[in-house]
Every structure is written in structure tokens, then in C-alpha cells.
Amino acid sequence: MIDYSIAIYFLNRFEMSNKILVTGATGFLGSALVKRFCAFPDTSVVAPLRNLNSKLPDVVEKAHISNIDQFTDWTQSLSGVNVVVHSAARVHVMHEDPAQSLEKFRAINVEGTLNLARQAIQAGVKRFIFISSIKVNGETTAPGRAFSADDIPNPSDPYGISKYEAEQQLMQLANTGAIEVVIIRPVLIYGPGVGANFQQMMRWLIKGLPLPFGAINNYRSLVSLENVVDLISTCIVHPGAANQVFLVSDDNDVSTTQLMRSLVSHLGVNTWLVPIPVGVLVFLAGVLGRRATAQRLFGSLQVDIKKTQALLGWRPPVSLDDGLKSTAKHFLESRQ
Template sequence: MSKKILVTGATGFLGGALIRSLCNLPGTLVVAPVRNMDGDFPEVVSKVYIPSIDSGTDWTESLSGVDVVVHAAARVHVVDEDSAQSLEEFRAINVQGTLNLARQAVQAGVRRFIFISTIKVNGETTPPGCAFLADDIPKPVGAYAISKYEAEQSLLKLASVGAIEVVIVRPVLIYGKGVGANFQKMMCLLERGVPLPFGAVSNSRSLVSLENVIDLIETCIDHPSAVNQVFLVSDDNDLSTTQLMRRLITYLGVETWLIPVPVGLLMFLTRLMGRRSIAQRLLGSLQVDISKNQQLLGWTPPVSLDDALSLTVQHFLDARRS
């Protein structure tokens, strides 16, 4: 039996890759809401023009005949995300926009709503050797995380009255082919042979490859035990910042000096420079326990961390050469 899936965030890192993967599933029809109808998608994808996502968006055409919604679109960054004004800007898209889509999905007879949230709903850091669980009490910090948590709660309220099935997925840092932002910057620095002061960092951080996130989402599309559940997702192989950089150096095939600067000194210097959030990501720990995925869904990451990192670096090098 065929199924029709609407994926928001179609031009994003995760949404675009998810659409390409779904197109390879037999009997699957994919709908992609887009702001630019000239976007590059497989021919089988049905594009629908949606200029913006907020409380007033009309999803009628997009939701016609849809069985499952995967909502990956979100407002993810503004310069001053902790201001009161910023929180309202996040809420306009991440809360009101999400709830508007979900309510219209209910009216359209959509069976399941998969919401791509963030690990930041659990919190920013974990003590060494400890890990977040999917059912921990959330402790979101910052406007973005708060807005995603509020969206989760709104969706679960809809689910609690049987209006629609909801699945919430909270990924950690996603990397993979075409990754940008800080992960790409790290690879650029390492490729150029820039000495970096991260040779003695013993933290533990969970990462997740694009392939593994997509595989979990595809599992949640039909799995009966996914209904109204929250899942964390990682590669289930945590690394320190030093270990990650050394692996990347190996796959890049370069020689780069990682200077063993004491972590306490690094923390002091980065805070002095006003880069506390960067220090937290590079020096602090953030681990997740994904055992719930195995217990409820029989799911474990199909792609190993080393294979995924190798593919990520190869794609990065190929793009640089071309």
C-alpha cells in the first residue's frame, strides 16, 4: 500500500536528505513545501509553494491525501536568542507555526506527525559519565530550546485526546555529507593544518550521522510502538573533542598539530573572549542514552560513526576539489 509523506524543511540539511531517502522507499509519495519552486528535487517529489511557516499558513493543498507529516522546519538562530523579543520570534514559527500545521493535519486526516526537535530540550550539558534519557525531565536553556519544548508539549496535548499520533525525535549534533556550520569550519581548519589547542580534551559528546537520523525517522513512520513517544538519537559511540579531531585528521589525510593546552586554561580564555557557548560545545560533555530506541523499536544505528565520518570527510574533500 502506498503512503504519502509531507516533509517540511525540504531545503534544509536534514529535510533535503530525508526527502531523497524517502523517494527510494517503494510505494512512497513525497510532498515538499517550498518557498522556491525551482528547487532541485527528484522528479517524483510533489512541490507545493509555502512562502512562510507561522500561525496563519494555509496547508490545505500540501496536506491533501497525506498520511504522515515529518516536521523538520524550524527557526534555529538569531543573533540575540535570549532576549524576550527573540523568544517570541522563535515561538511564532516553532510553536504557533507547528501547532497550526498539526491542527490542519488533524482536520486533513493525517495519521502521524513526526516532530524533529532538539537535544537542547533535555539540556546543554551532562556530567562526565552520565547521559540524557528520552524520558528525563526537560531542562531547556535559551529561546530556541524553550520554543521546541513548548511545541512538543502542544503536540502531545493533541495526541493525548487521540487527535493524531505524535512522535518526537531529539537529535544531537547531526553531521554528514554537505554538513555546514561549525563542523565544516572544523574540517576547514584541520585541512589547512592550523595548529589547534585541543590536544588534551577528555570530554564525551554524542554525535549522530545524517544516515542514522534518517533511518530512525523512517522507522518511526509506521512502527506501532513509536506512537506518542520521545526518542533521542545518536551514533551510540561517544567521542571527546580530541578524539573527533584526530579521526577527522586521519580521514583528511593531513598533518595537524593538536596542542595539549589544559582544559581549565582553555575555558578561562574562551570565556574571557566572550565565547562561552563555543567553549561549552568544544570542552563540555553532552551524552545521550538511546537504549529506549532498541527496547521499543528494535532500532540501533545502521551506520558506524567511523564509516559516517569517513563519508562526510570524503564528500567535503570532493566538494573542495570541484
């Protein structure tokens, strides 16, 4: 866990007020970051928001922005800030034309990010932490061949491409010496309040009906919300984080079957995972037009976090099992 005395020391080395700007402050990751940063001693947090009535801790300084693109004026948000954590992004949108989709992703994830970074430099910000995506590395890994932070990137969808292009241009700014850049590529983030596919999986499991996922022998890296927040907190203050790319996970890869069995246990249900051969499931998914879903369920995606551990001395403070337990507990409580 982050040592707050060290945090204060390194923030004070910037000879500025201890002030952190968090974009995407009302999102799943952003809201957790705001909560953590508000616990830093002698540190203030500013959150740029479209809706100033958004629910955030009272101590958070709110600043209005209408949108995130190449024209956004960040002047009010950046006043007195020495660290930016940019977690806001355009994420996956279903059923878009690929060509148009890429341009829309670029408008926010590339041009919007670079506009913020350039204005951050003008405002005297010292460190810019960019929350990227493992999709920059690629979509799948071969068994036993995990992605590393220094692999040649291979993004394939508009979201991953836009994140990679933003990374490249941020590193060009870092190379000028005008600002320190830290890039973090998380795998799937789960935790209390998680939505999207992870929440849908728990909805399947809670019904107690037999599911055909009992014989999936892939390997997936996951990261709990608390672990990724802890790493970002470390990267705010650690001198070794400057101008580096880091991958992050719980450092405990599991198969989809193992993941579901763990959730079944923590949800307290008796869902039977029927051992249907994966080849049959892949065929059926193709017939139903669900190849992307099949890839996430049956394919492997592993990451190697040795660089993160070596350069930062960082270890995931929360185990996979404890992270799944708290996620299931919150899911059950939210249904009451």
C-alpha cells in the same frame, strides 16, 4: 535498516494513499529525508516550498507556502497525506535580544507547528513526526550521566524552550486520539554537506596548523545524517513509535580530541593537536567572549538511546567512524 515491506504494510493500514509530507525539504536533514522517502515503494512525497524552483527529485510533488506561522494555509500540501515529518524550524540567530528572540522562535516553532498539526488532523493525517532537539533536555551533562528520553526537560535558550513548548502541545493533541505524534530529539547531526560549526572545524583542521585541542577529555554524542534519517524512516511505520519521545545518536560517544583526530586521519592532513590544559582554554575563551563556543568544545553532552533501541528494535546502521569518513570525503571533494 528499514524493511520496505514492513513500511508498506503499516502505511497501508491507514487505508490511504502512501504519501509523506516533509517540511524543510531543502535543508540538510530535510533533503536527505526526501531522498530516502522517494525510495519507498508505492510512496509519494510532497514538499511545501517558498520557492517552487528549488532543486528536488523530479518525482517530488511541490506545494507553495509563503511562510510557516500560525496563519499558514496547508490545504494544498496536506491533500492525500497520511504522515507528516516536520523538520522545518527557526534555528539559532546570533546577537538577538533574548526576549524578542523567544517570541520569534515561538511564532514559528510553536504556533507554526501547532497550526500545521491541527490542519493535519483535519486533513486526516494519521502520524505527525516532530523533529525537536536535544536542547529540550539541556545543554550539558555531567560525566557519565547521559540524558534519557524520559528525563525532566531543562531547556535554557529560546530555541530549546520553543521546541519543548511545541512538544507539550503536540502531545496534548495526541492525547485526544486525533493523531499519533512521534518526537525525535537529535544531538548534533553531521554528514556529507554538513555546515555551521562542524564544517568550520574541518576548515581549521585542513589548514595543517597546530591547534590547542589535544587534551580535551569530555564526552560528546553525535549522530550521522544517515542514522537519523534511518530512525525517522523507522518511526514512520513502527507501531511502537506512536506518542513517544526518542533520543538518537551513533551510540559511540567521543571526546572533542578524539573527534578531531579521527577527522584529521580521514582528511589526510598532519595537523598537530597540542595538549593545552582545558582550564587555560576556558579562561581564554571567556576573555575573548566565546563562552558558548567553549561549552561546545570542552563540555560533555551524552545521550542514552536504550529506549529507542528497546521500543523500536533500532540500531544505528552507520558507525561513527564510517560517518566521519564519508563526511570528510565529501568535504574534500567539495573543495576541488
